[in-house]
Amino acid sequence: MVKTMINYLxxxxxxxxxxxxxxxxxxxxxxxQKVERLLNVPVHLKHAGKNGATTSELxxxxxxxxSLQKDVQEADLITITAGGNDLIQAAIxxxxxxxxxxxxxxxxxxxxxxxxxxxxxEELRIGIDNPYLVALIGLYNPLPQVPDxxxxxxxxxxxxxxxxxxxxxxxxxxDAFVGQDSRYISEDAIHPNExxxxxxxxxxxxxxxxxxxxxxxx
Numbered sequence: 659m660v661k662t663m664i665n666y667l668x669x670x671x672x673x674x675x676x677x678x679x680x681x682x683x684x685x686x687x688x689x690x691q692k693v694e695r696l697l698n699v700p701v702h703l704k705h706a707g708k709n710g711a712t713t714s715e716l717x718x719x720x721x722x723x724x725s726l727q728k729d730v731q732e733a734d735l736i737t738i739t740a741g742g743n744d745l746i747q748a749a750i751x752x753x754x755x756x757x758x759x760x761x762x763x764x765x766x767x768x769x770x771x772x773x774x775x776x777x778x779x780e781e782l783r784i785g786i787d788n789p790y791l792v793a794l795i796g797l798y799n800p801l802p803q804v805p806d807x808x809x810x811x812x813x814x815x816x817x818x819x820x821x822x823x824x825x826x827x828x829x830x831x832x833d834a835f836v837g838q839d840s841r842y843i844s845e846d847a848i849h850p851n852e853x854x855x856x857x858x859x860x861x862x863x864x865x866x867x868x869x870x871x872x873x874x875x876x
Contacts, residue, residue, distance in 0.1 A: 664701045670739030674707030678849030688859035704729045713771035734874040736792045792826045798835035827865040
């Protein structure tokens, strides 16, 4: 059976919201349009982004929100942005106190929560035969001014690679953003601007082959 529509669930933090760019110019909107053009079918978007959300908050939402759980069950395509706020919240005390334990603890929490997030998605999909794809979007360095931030961002990204599965792809955006602060980062010096989100959408587009996406409509 050929599907006439793709259900796309965008779940995550302020990067999913598109904070820092004009409305409709976040990576989610841009990526949705790219998929529509590639597959020539409408892509129905469910937006579950929350500014400032940590992995703990995202996990709690996924475990407790029946509406979001239903969206997961119906989704053909899921993108997740998570971890940036865990890193930022730990980097602030690290910056003032110089104790790497803050960042080490944040990394451990991030690893534990991300595993649980994916497990929860798997459990929600039990008994659903329709194929689905998940893109986990890695971190760029939101704090290049903080000593050692680059090291810890890369530790976060390294862990993410361990979660790769045939239907779960990791989108590494770190290299695309290195040295591009003036081009890709908004005035708040943390979130991407319009060009930055466009680059994020390009990186997500590269995560899945056309063949993989085509499997979602057949």
